[in-house]
Amino acid sequence: MGRSARSTFVVQPGKTHPRDYPADAPSKGPDDKTEGGTALAELRSKLAVQQDMLYARGAEGDPRSILLVLQGMDTSGKGGVTGDVVSAFNPAGVRFASFKAPTSEELKHDFLWRIHKQVPAAGLIGVFDRSHYEDVLVVKVRKLAEASVIEQRYSRINDFEAELTASGVTVVKCFLHISFDEQRERLLARLDDPAKHWKFREGDIDDRQLWPAFEDAYATALGRCSTAQSPWYVIPSNKKWYRNWAIASILLETFEDMNLSYPEVDLDFKRLKERLAPPN
Helix, strand or coil, rough: CCCCCHHHHHHHHEEHHHHEEEEEEEECCCCCHHHHHHHHHHHHHHHHHHHHHHHHHCCCCCCEEEEEEECCCCCCCCHHHHHCCCCCCCHHEEEEEEEECCCHHHHCCCCCCHHHHCCCCCCEEEEEEEEEEHCCCHHHHCCCHHHHHHHHHHHHHHHHHHHHCCEEEEEEEEEEEEHHHHHHHHHHHHHCCCHHHHEEEEEEEHHCCHHHHHHHHHHHHHHHHHHCCCCEEEEECHHHHHHHHHHHHHHHHHHCCCCCCCCCCCHHHHHHHHCCCCCC
């Protein structure tokens, strides 16, 4: 039996730098885009059933939920995962949050204040497009806080995620790993496509100049905050179809470990069917 997706992509001890992991599709999984699309379709069907059971159980008092955290360099595909994988779920059971630069109101509070408000309730799937990790990534690279303040945040994040786990939230953290060259191609594609011009900002090019610093910041975050209860997964994302398959596989394995089933309902089904019978 082959390795599970989670064991394949989870951060390994002593290997925390992005360069320690492939950005291109490895041998594990589908061989090409066609196979990947077929596999993803099967995974989406299974994920939809799992989510339906999670939502139903949440309505009956089961406290469990899932939080999918998506982090990565610009153009790594956070929006793509939302469109191609998360769209398998019923929108009624999904809560999506995107974390940009903090507002003036958010800056008045602790860095986790705005995150707490977006944690998924029982029965729901939360999706974070960027997350609390921005405060040890962008903030660190751009020196927006003192080094001592940032240093404290790693343990604060670990404590926060441990609290989530204890309350029934399963945290699935995916670092979408693309190469420097692949990002260039994707940025050029945005410039060539008028329908994607709105996605482009000149700051994306500025950030490319800081690529090594961002990689180092990710290395620290992956090393310090990949824990037994909330591990980091490094997702090869140069091939979009492979990225989608990998994350969908991880989510399905996560669901299957929850051993979900539909809640039992104390109803007299025979009597209810009789009430629905057509009149004589």
